[in-house]
Amino acid sequence: MGKVGFGLAVGCAVASCAIAATLVSRRVKSRRKWNRVVGVLRELEEGCSTSIGRLRQVVDAMAVEMHAGLASEGGSKLKMLLTFVDNLPDGNEKGTYYALDLGGTNFRVLRVQLGGKESRIIGHEVERQPIPQHLMTSTSEDLFDFIASAVKEFVVREGDNSGLQLDRRRELGCTFSFPMKQLSVSSGLLIKWTKGFAIKDMVGKDVAECLQQALAKGGLDMRVATLVNDSVGALALGHYDDEDTVAAVIIGTGSNACYVERTDAIIKCQGLLTNSGGMVVNMEWGNFWSSHLPRTSYDMDLDAESPNPNDMGFEKMISGMYLGDIVRRVILRMAQELDVFGDVASKLSEPFILRTPLIAAMHEDESPDLVEVSRILKDTLGINDIPLKVRKLIVRVCDVVTRRAARLAAAGIVGILKKIGRDGSGGVASGRSKSVGESLSKIRRTVVVIEGGLYSNYEMFREYLDEAVAEILGEEVAQHVVLKVIEDGSGIGAALLAAAASHPSTSVAHDNVT
Numbered sequence: 001m002g003k004v005g006f007g008l009a010v011g012c013a014v015a016s017c018a019i020a021a022t023l024v025s026r027r028v029k030s031r032r033k034w035n036r037v038v039g040v041l042r043e044l045e046e047g048c049s050t051s052i053g054r055l056r057q058v059v060d061a062m063a064v065e066m067h068a069g070l071a072s073e074g075g076s077k078l079k080m081l082l083t084f085v086d087n088l089p090d091g092n093e094k095g096t097y098y099a100l101d102l103g104g105t106n107f108r109v110l111r112v113q114l115g116g117k118e119s120r121i122i123g124h125e126v127e128r129q130p131i132p133q134h135l136m137t138s139t140s141e142d143l144f145d146f147i148a149s150a151v152k153e154f155v156v157r158e159g160d161n162s163g164l165q166l167d168r169r170r171e172l173g174c175t176f177s178f179p180m181k182q183l184s185v186s187s188g189l190l191i192k193w194t195k196g197f198a199i200k201d202m203v204g205k206d207v208a209e210c211l212q213q214a215l216a217k218g219g220l221d222m223r224v225a226t227l228v229n230d231s232v233g234a235l236a237l238g239h240y241d242d243e244d245t246v247a248a249v250i251i252g253t254g255s256n257a258c259y260v261e262r263t264d265a266i267i268k269c270q271g272l273l274t275n276s277g278g279m280v281v282n283m284e285w286g287n288f289w290s291s292h293l294p295r296t297s298y299d300m301d302l303d304a305e306s307p308n309p310n311d312m313g314f315e316k317m318i319s320g321m322y323l324g325d326i327v328r329r330v331i332l333r334m335a336q337e338l339d340v341f342g343d344v345a346s347k348l349s350e351p352f353i354l355r356t357p358l359i360a361a362m363h364e365d366e367s368p369d370l371v372e373v374s375r376i377l378k379d380t381l382g383i384n385d386i387p388l389k390v391r392k393l394i395v396r397v398c399d400v401v402t403r404r405a406a407r408l409a410a411a412g413i414v415g416i417l418k419k420i421g422r423d424g425s426g427g428v429a430s431g432r433s434k435s436v437g438e439s440l441s442k443i444r445r446t447v448v449v450i451e452g453g454l455y456s457n458y459e460m461f462r463e464y465l466d467e468a469v470a471e472i473l474g475e476e477v478a479q480h481v482v483l484k485v486i487e488d489g490s491g492i493g494a495a496l497l498a499a500a501a502s503h504p505s506t507s508v509a510h511d512n513v514t
């Protein structure tokens, strides 16, 4: 070999070494990046831990906060609002009643025909429409004029099928799912907006009065007979269907719960008298907070960037409005570690672009190649060609966030059962200790109704929640507790309450606190 040949051979060897070294270094770098992304997942899993021990702490905290909220005004982040509903429908209601349900995403108008004990609900019609985005931040007049005109169109379309003479006054039950200081069963002042609504001139106003004025302006002879929160409507339908129903939980865009409480346990309102001895209490549990809640940096960022920081902490961890955005924040963090996501400053940085139904679809993608995950990443976030192993990681993120939400909601439900002595422990208010055997033998069949798109449409969420309630209660107690999904309860229930308000009886069960 001549000098030139030798030189070439050495040159080639050096070059291949350099290429090999670059490849190895790239591989090492990419492995490091991958490890960092896996680290993001691990950290999330730890931060979202809902061990049974932690869930029990949340149960206790919920029961204790309920107590504090009932003891004094402002005694807890749980407002524990009086509803003045002491008369839940029992099946005797008769006639045609209307309802409207203003809750968050959709607005619904309903007509319900009630046939009394024998025929029950003869029929109901529902009309849904989305609330135009601009009305959520406009004026109260714009919002209620829109609602009144939708109600009027609904009434006009019914023709002669309503069984009502056209000149007869109609009775309306209104469901308004934002915190209200209730003045009576048919009036209440808006305390604050949640779920993205922000109509400033409305805060402090009587919601029923605004609606009544808009209906009158629209030329409709309709009386706002009841004004309730959606959870109260759901409880009304639950109780109408099954008298063992003691609580209702909403898990949709937002989250809330109500239950039947003994009036003498509502200490902040001494001397409160009702025919039944009980009253439905609207917990406004979206605002529940406890240091035992597993909170991550993603939750803190979401809260800090929301229009209502330090507010509705529980709702922000468990409800449909927020779960998608928590997942988006985690994916964004992963994208900052790994360059397969492309330009991370793009759509992934847009708040609320990833809606909860989409995380449900990714989570429930059963195809081996996760084609649905690919499609959603591409169509919604503009991210193409994500490797399968990264897609799998994203599914895990959906799982972790959803599982935490469902299990925390479950702990909240058991917290209510504990407060009213239906969890097998004797209740926090009992003031005397009981043996476990004595408590167990006293557990009565207990129904909790659950309404809302997150619970009813997202199967994995539902399974996690149901499973956690059984896990916390234990097998023996869990067999007495029925979780029942209901639909349109908040609307139909409002119509039932309007009917019950017209013909009151004394049907609220009130012997639930031991």
Ligand code: ADP
Pocket: 103, 104, 105, 106, 251, 252, 253, 254, 319, 320, 321, 356, 357, 358, 360, 361, 451, 452, 453, 454, 457, 458
């Ligand atoms: P609202 O709470 O506005 O009265 P719904 O009870 O119908 O309305 O709940 C709608 C919410 O439920 C949506 O905002 C969404 O977060 C959630 N949701 C609806 N469908 C699904 C789904 N398939 N998977 C997961 N979440 C869903």
Ligand code: MG
Pocket: 103, 104, 177, 230, 252, 452, 490
């Ligand atoms: Mg609703």
